Amino acid sequence: MNIIVGHSNMDLDCIGSMVLAGYLYPDYTIIRSRLVHPVAKNVLNLYKNQLNFQYGKILKGEHIEKVVVVDTRTSNRIKEYFEFADYNIGDVEEVIIYDHHEADCCDIEKAILKTEAIGANVSIMVKELIKEDITITPEDATIALAGVYADTGSFTFDSTTSDDLNAASWLISQGAKLGIVRKLLKPMKEESQIDLFHNVMNKLEVKKILGHYILLSYIEIPKHEPGIGAVVEKIMDVENPDAFFLIVGIVKGNQTLIIGRSQKQSINISKLLKTYGGGGHTMAGSAKVKELYSLSFLDEFVWYLRCSLIPSISAGSLMTDNVFTINENATLMDASIYLEQIEHTGCPVVNRNSELVGVITLRDISKGRMSDLMMSPVKSYMARKVETFTIDSSVRDIEKTFFSKNIGHIPVVKNKKVVGIVTRQDFLDHINEARK
Known part of the structure; x- marks a missing residue:
C-alpha cells in the first residue's frame, strides 16, 4: 500500500498540498489526520464528497511500501499515522517529502527531500504539476488556492515569493473560485472563539524586548477548545505587534499550549518553540507541553526571549x-x-x-x-x-x-x-x- 500524509492538525496549506499530491501520485491513498485546524474544517465540510481522505485506522494490518509526506519533514508530526501499523516511518521502503519549512531539520532517514524557501507548500506542488503538464478540477484548485492565501497571509508575509503568486495565478487558471476562498479564510465564527478572544485581550501584556514589540498572554481553560489559532491571528491583526505568544494552560490533560506568531524574520517562532518541543514556520508555530504551567511561567518565558532573541535593528x-x-x-x-x-x-x-x-x-x-x-x-x-x-x-x-x-x-x-x-x-x- 502506498500513502500520502500531511502533518498532524492539518491546516489549509497541508490539505491543499495533499490534494495536489494525489494528482502526482494517483494510485496512492490520502490519509488524513484526526486533528484539523479550525479554519480548515470549513474545507473538509464543504468538500466532503470531493475529498477522498481516509483515516489512519485503514492502515491496520497493511504493508506500507511508499509514503509521500507534505508540509512537514519531522517524524513527530506524522507519527499518528503509524500508530495503526506495526512499524515506523523509518521502515518504509521509500519516503518522498515535499516541504517548505527550511528552518526545520529532516529526521526521517533515507527520505528524498524536495524543498524550497517559499511561502506556501502548495506552491511547491503546483510547480510539480506544471512540470508534469497535469491539470486539476476547479474544486481542487479552490482548495489549494485557500492554502496559498492562508500560508502567505494573502501574499503579505515576508516569506511570500514570486512562485507563490505564480501558483495562485495557475490555480485561478484551473478554475479556482476566489469568492469561496474568501469565505474559507474567515476565522472566529464560533461564539466560544469570540469569548476566548476577549479573555485573551483582557490579559495582554506588552513587553519591549531588545527593541522588539512583543505581546504575551496567559489564560487557563478547563479543556482544549478548537479555534485558538484563529484567535491568535485575530489579535495579531488588531494589535499589530512584532510577535505575539499565547500561553494556554489546559486543566484537563494537565498540559500547556504555546502558540506564537511573528511579523519579523528575526523573530523565528519555529526555532524559539523548539525548546518546548514545538515547531512550525518562521512566522508561526506552536508547542504542546505535557505539564500545566501557571501564570508565573510568563516571567520565565520573557526571560527566555531576552536570552534568545536577536536585538532589533535600531536608528x-x-x-x-x-x-x-x-x-x-x-x-x-x-x-x-x-x-x-x-x-x-x-x-x-x-x-x-x-x-x-x-x-x-x-x-x-x-x-x-x-x-x-x-x-x-x-x-x-x-x-x-x-x-x-x-x-x-x-x-x-x-x-x-x-x-x-x-x-x-x-x-x-x-x-x-x-x-x-x-x-x-x-x-x-x-x-x-x-x-x-
Missing part, C-alpha cells in the same frame, strides 16, 4: 553618521549656497554648542527670498519643532514616524547633539534587505 544601525548641519546664525543666503553645494533640500540647524535647535529647508529659504530678507539669520525662518530619533529608537518607531509624518529626513540625537540622520530611503532599504 543607530540605519543612520548616516556624517551629517551636514548649519549654524543658526548663518544667513539665509549662506544656507541657500550651502544646500546647493551639498545637494540637499534641507539640513539640521545647530547652535554654537552644536546642539540641535531646528531644521531649515529650501522651502523655508524661499520665504525669505520672496521678502528680500536673504541676509536674515537662519533661526528666524527655521522650523523649531523637529521630529528626532535616539540611537536606540526601534525600526517600529521609525516606521511609525515615516508613515504618519510627511518627513524625508529625521535627525538622530544624543545629549541634544546630532549624531546621525535616518532618511526615508534608509528605512525602505532596510525593509527590502530584511525580505531577502
